[in-house]
Amino acid sequence: xxxxxxxxxxxxxxxxxxxxxxxxxxxxxxxxxxxxxxxxxxxxxxxxxxxxxxxxxxxxxxxxxxxxxxxxxxxxxxxxxxxxxxxxxxxxxxxxxxxxxxxxxxxxxxxxxxxxxxxxxxxxxxxxxxxxxxxxxxxxxxxxxxxxx
Ligand code: HEC
Numbered sequence: 001x002x003x004x005x006x007x008x009x010x011x012x013x014x015x016x017x018x019x020x021x022x023x024x025x026x027x028x029x030x031x032x033x034x035x036x037x038x039x040x041x042x043x044x045x046x047x048x049x050x051x052x053x054x055x056x057x058x059x060x061x062x063x064x065x066x067x068x069x070x071x072x073x074x075x076x077x078x079x080x081x082x083x084x085x086x087x088x089x090x091x092x093x094x095x096x097x098x099x100x101x102x103x104x105x106x107x108x109x110x111x112x113x114x115x116x117x118x119x120x121x122x123x124x125x126x127x128x129x130x131x132x133x134x135x136x137x138x139x140x141x142x143x144x145x146x147x148x149x
Pocket of ligand 1: 063064067068069070071072082083086087088089090091102106107110111115118119120121123124125127139143
């Protein structure tokens with residue numbers, strides 16, 4: 001009788017405590033290999049940083065020439081060779097009236113996550129996988145300099 005009464009208690013204690021020795025890590029953390037393939041694909045949209053997003057405009061100009069000018073034109077007027085044959089046309093970054101409606105975070109987000117992420121053309125692709133955070137900040141600074149906003 002006493003044994004029968006003690007059994008549920010023993011099971012309960014075991015449910016709470018018996019798992020611990022096997023789950024406790026017995027290998028040092030540095031021996032556990034990092035599984036890069038465990039990163040989910042597609043990854044959720046990264047959060048846009050807060051604070052000052054304007055990096056170095058001169059570096060941004062070089063990135064712009066490399067990645068953006070084919071569509072937007074080096075001067076940012078939306079008149080690059082590829083930009084002339086797509087619809088909608090690339091945004092004119094010298095248009096202060098329009099660009100003034102966008103915050104730096106808006107500009108950063110559309111460059112990082114693409115036009116589709118903000119309900120605009122998917123032809124404005126996401127550059128977050130190609131250009132690192134500093135590069136994105138530099139591009140924000142350069143794009144801003146084109147309109148003086
Ligand atoms: C394949 C052509 C193409 C390339 C390359 C391209 N864009 Fe665009 N971009 C577009 C188009 C098209 C739009 C207009 C989207 C719309 O208005 O729906 C646009 C819009 C934008 C906008 C304005 C978004 C808004 O909210 O109105 C910004 C800022 C921008 N692009 C920055 C860049 C930067 C920086 C690069 C280079 C890293 C780049 N784009 C490369 C086609 C391109």
